[in-house]
Amino acid sequence: MHEWALAEAVIEAAVEDARKEGMTRIREITVRIGELQQIELDPFTFALDEIIKLHGELLQHAQVKLEDEPAIFKCRVCSTEWHYQKASLNEAEGEAIHFAPEVAHAYMRCPRCKSPDFEVLQGRGVTIQRITGLK
Amino acid sequence: MDPRVSVVDKRLAGIERIIAVTGGKGGIGKSLTSSVLALTLAQLGYKVGLLDLDMSAPSAHVILGIDGIFPEEEYGIIPPEVHGISFMSICYFTGDEPAPLRGEDITNAMLELLAITRWGALDFLIVDMPPGIGDAAMDVIRWLKRAEFLILTTGSKVALVTVKKVIQMLQELQKPIVGVIENMKMRESGLVRDELSAYNVPLLGAIEFDMDLEDKIGDAAALAESTMAARLTEIVIQDPRFKLSQN
Incomplete structure (x- = not known):
């Protein structure tokens, strides 16, 4: 389960940041x-819970709040913007993008001009928005 | 905040030495040398990984004839072992499709691979570096904190002018340099030695230009018998800079 690796990254980064912030x-x-x-949410949240348990006091009562971010793309050639739902991907392509979202450039094209030269305006992958805690 | 950077050290923790193969110019044989070096080390009995960090034009899989395999998913992704080498590349995910990636995409793709790949215990991880000293190379230098750099050049002034910049930059950043290998040597010349004499970097040896090498591409067994492999074996066996700490 690849979600475990991403969950580990989230917790490592949170611990690092919390320590930096005292x-x-x-x-x-x-x-x-x-x-x-x-991301498959069930394995991801399971991994977060399990990894949190492995840490000591710093994470003892930590809650993880998940927010969805829709993926939006913008063509660098014709400026068309589109949503992920518009991308017609087969299962193998979706799976490849799941592991490395940048490979979307191999499988997706601008729906208007068919260019592969587009940017991901939002919704690429996993990011930490906020960490709150006690000092 | 991007959480992935924080986990890179942990992913590489079981690796004793990380050798990043670099050189200023494209076309000087970084991918071929990285691949054959990984094969050579594996044949010498070391546990070896090979990471192809050329996101736009990965080629180590073509050199080693790796096709039709996919990494296993287990708490991340496990690089498949092929020819005794744990091998990771973006090629597993792009297939033969062109993936036109810009700078930020390349950075993101490399970081994703570093964050999710579980190498386990290795003696050596050979990293085929992105070409040049642009964004991608600088990112890798920043993330792979324990990397030691093996620099490739050819006996051409055109390659050397850039190689000198790479050496200077690595020295300014206080990064360890294993040494310089002259690749595709076509004639006896003191040019490499003379041009690099001011930089205090070890010259590890030279690999002669091999007219037959192209015919061995895609055939790991044939590559392991090539002149390049023979020279790399000599360098690895003879040079103390390739020793592991327990040797």
Whole structure:
């Protein structure tokens, strides 16, 4: 389960940031889940819970709040913007993008001019939005 | 905040030495040398990984004839072992499709691979570096904190002018340089030695230009018998800079 690796990254980053900020307890970690990566939420939250248990006091009562972020793309050639739902991907292509979202450039095209030269305006993958806690 | 950077060290923690193969110019044989070096080390009995960090034009899989396999998913992704090498590349996900990636995309794709790949315990991880000293190379230098750099050049002034910049930059950043290998050597010349004499970097040896090497591309067994492999074996066996700490 590849979600475990991403969950580990979230917790490592949160711990690193909390220590930098001088926190003694992390209260809440807000994680934004970009649609493009098609994270499976059940294994991801399971992994977060399990990894949190492995840490000591700093994460003892930590809650993880997940926010969805729709994926939006913009063509660099004709400026068309489109949503992930408009991308017609087969299962193998979706799976490849799940592991490395940038490979979307191999499988997706601008729906208007068919260019592969587009940017992901939002919703690429997993990011930490906020960490709150006690100092 | 991007959480992935924080987990890179952890992913590489079981690797004793990370050798990043670099050189200023494209076309000087970085991918071929990285691949054959990984094969050579595997044949010498080391546990070896090979990471192709050329996101736009990955080629190590073509060199080693790797096709039709996909990494296993287990708490991340496990690089498949092929020819005794744990091999990771973006090629598993792009297939033969062109993936036109810009700078930020390349950075993101490389970081994703570094964050999710579980290498386990390795003696050596050979990294085929992105070409040049642009964004991608600078990102890798920043993330792979324990990397030691093996620099490739040819005996051409055109390659050397850039190689000198790479050496200077790595030295300014206080990054360890394993040494310089002259690749595709066509004639005896003191040019490489003379041009690099001011930089205090070890010259590890030279690999002669091999007219038959192209015929061995895609055939790992044939590559392991090539002149390049023979020279790399000599360098690895003879040079103390390739020793592991327990040797």
